[in-house]
Amino acid sequence: MVVIVMETKSRISLFYPNRASHRVNKISSRDYLQNYNYQYSYRAVLSRLKKLDNRTSKLKYLDKAIKYNYWHKPAIFTANQVSGKPRSYDNEILINFYKQALKLAPRDQKYLAGLASVYRMDNQLDNAAIIWQYLINHDANDYRSLLSLALYAQMENNERAFNKSMRRLDQMDTTETSQIESLIGLVSDAYKLQPNYAIDDLNLYDDASHYIVILGAALTIHGNIKDKLRRRLAAGLKLAQLQPKAKIIVSGGQVPQEPTTEASMMIEWLVDHGIKRQRILKEDKSRDTVQNAINSNLILKTVNAQKVTLVSSSSHIQRAYILFQTANYANHINYDLDQYVVRDTDKLVRPAQHKIISDMLRVKGYWLLPGIQP
Known part of the structure; x- marks a missing residue:
């Protein structure tokens, strides 16, 4: 059982896997499936976990499954599509694997932070914020979670919460926080970019x-x-x-x-x-x-x-x-x-703000999926 106390049933469900596995809908003759190793599909991974005899080996296998599915989601590509991004691209399978890991390792910061990152990627920012706040409540010096919460407050136009969090971050690491503030300014300036077509x-x-x-x-x-x-x-x-x-x-x-x-x-x-x-x-x-x-x-x-x-x-x-x-x-x-x-x-x-902030933090050196994927 996951030892995480939340006020409502809906919040507790953030940490439990959905019953439905990741499915690929029927495809037409103009579509194709990317190469995918189905030993890392949701159902196959659950089956494999039952055969492993200790928590450490189960978590290692989940780490592999998370990393594999980050790059190789069983998604449909339209023939000759312009973009390399699959049109059925979503993060449900990653969310469920993280929830499985949290069943095995309650309160594990690596998996909580990773789940929050996936929620942010999926634009489920309120869910991500709940986890960041939980992590801060258990470690007031968790710089990454406080930074993520500060940036969330900024996206929500909550300047009071943003400024309060930035002051606390500055107390924790003045140099790093100064760099982050400069990068936030760069993002704002880049949104005003005038493209050179000629x-x-x-x-x-x-x-x-x-x-x-x-x-x-x-x-x-x-x-x-x-x-x-x-x-x-x-x-x-x-x-x-x-x-x-x-x-x-x-x-x-x-x-x-x-x-x-x-x-x-x-x-x-x-x-x-x-x-x-x-x-x-x-x-x-x-x-x-x-x-x-x-x-x-x-x-x-x-x-x-x-x-x-x-x-x-x-x-x-x-x-x-x-x-x-x-x-x-x-x-x-x-x-x-x-x-x-x-x-x-x-x-x-214009890139979505939650996406560009996530990407900016990756470039700065904050792993997208801590301990699994930079």
């Missing part, structure tokens, strides 16, 4: 310390480049031709439905279009935009970049720009960040 909008800088970072996008199931990525590459190619001394970073790893890395295909496309291979740096470990920002900035810091031009689509640039600014600041690189945007929507897609 070359004339850019301040060209033909120098070896200038890096053109082209962000990847989903490949087809056969590993071919789709139109969205092709247009980003064409935009990056145009910048590279106008600034022959500038270097190029291609950023994109391999997500579950792809047979190869996005970066490797991007390099071949650029080489086929006249760019010398030695001019291109490859970042092929990233599986999402947060990792694009983290891993690309590791390279940018190593090469002492002075200027970076980020190339992406209008549906993506605002979020990507915020995260690159966060990584730039957090890693003390101090390059000048510009952006060149490929229009794929009529207007910029």
Whole structure:
């Protein structure tokens, strides 16, 4: 039994698994399922847990199942869809695995914090806030939970609660809190971003310390480049031709439905279009935009970049720009960040505030799923 006292039955249900497992609805001939190892499906994991004879081994298996399902949800992809995000994408299976872990390890901070993170990802912010408050009640010096609660208060426009929490955070760690406050300011500024759709909008800088970072996008199931990525590459190619001394970073790893890395295909496309291979740096470990920002900035810091031009689509640039600014600041690189945007929507897609805050904290070094997934 989970030893967590909540005032209402609905609140107690936050910590108990739903009876329904994660199901995939009937699919049409135009859909396909991403590769999925069903030993990590909800039903299979429950069956496996019954066969394990001690709590430690059960929790380790749940950790594996949580991490696997974070990246490999049994979701449906529409044939030739523009985005790499499955249209049936949800977090129910992760929530239920965390609830199973809490049945085995009541009050475990790792699983409580992880469950709160998944609730935040799923935009169930009130549920997440209940858990953060519970964690703070049991450890008044839990910086991460208090920070999460402060940011929740800000999203709810509760300035009094936000300011009170920030004062307490400052008492706990002045340096860290000062950085967080600066990052919050960066997020606010980035929401005002004016996209550069034309070359004339850019301040060209033909120098070896200038890096053109082209962000990847989903490949087809056969590993071919789709139109969205092709247009980003064409935009990056145009910048590279106008600034022959500038270097190029291609950023994109391999997500579950792809047979190869996005970066490797991007390099071949650029080489086929006249760019010398030695001019291109490859970042092929990233599986999402947060990792694009983290891993690309590791390279940018190593090469002492002075200027970076980020190339992406209008549906993506605002979020990507915020995260690159966060990584730039957090890693003390101090390059000048510009952006060149490929229009794929009529207007910029403003990232949800709960999502961008979660992503910002990941870039800053706060694990999304503590002890399981950075």
